Amino acid sequence: MTLPTIRAVENSExxxxxxxxxxxxxxxxxxxxxPPFDGAGYDEEIAFDAxxxxxxxxxxxxxxxxxxxxxxxxxKGKPVLCMLYGxxxxxxxFGSISEARNAARAQVENQPSSGSxxxxx
Numbered sequence: 001m002t003l004p005t006i007r008a009v010e011n012s013e014x015x016x017x018x019x020x021x022x023x024x025x026x027x028x029x030x031x032x033x034x035p036p037f038d039g040a041g042y043d044e045e046i047a048f049d050a051x052x053x054x055x056x057x058x059x060x061x062x063x064x065x066x067x068x069x070x071x072x073x074x075x076k077g078k079p080v081l082c083m084l085y086g087x088x089x090x091x092x093x094f095g096s097i098s099e100a101r102n103a104a105r106a107q108v109e110n111q112p113s114s115g116s117x118x119x120x121x
Contacts, residue, residue: 002047003047003048003049003050004019004020004021004047004048004050005019005020005045005046005047005048006018006019006045006046006048006071006083007019007043007044007045008042008043008044008045008071008085008089008090009027009041009042009043010037010041010042010043010085010087010089011036011041011043012030012036012041013029013030014027014028014029014030015027015028015030015034015059015061015069015085016028017057017059017071018045019057022057026057026059027059028059028061028069033061033062034061034069035066037066037067037087038067038087039067039087039088042088042089044089044090046090048083048093050073050081051073051075051080051081053075053080054073054074054075054080054081055074055075055076056073056074056075056077057071057072057073057074058071058072058074059071059072060072060097063101064100064101064104064105065104065105065107065108067086067087068084068085068086068087068091068104068107068108069084069085070082070083070084070085070094070097070100070101070104071083071085072097079095079096079097081093081095082094082095082096082097082099082100083100084100084103084104086104086107091103091104091107
């Protein structure tokens, strides 16, 4: 049995997903509320174990660090699968939006700092 695929495209204009079950691509344009991140962007397609039942998909970026977005599959309003995407593409699956947000924040906090400021004391 072939797994369904999700294609995610991040560029300077928007974050967009393509799913077999959607009639058209679904995306969020970059703007004041959803700024583009500093990076090259990506265009990746992955096979994933989609929920057996879902009736809605939503892109959540509120509460996430810049460059992170959560693809939320819902059934009757409740999340059944959350896929976290970051500046480099797909990160991981989560069972809730808060878990995905926390993982995004942790990734940002654990990144080595760039520049010549030295270590924090």
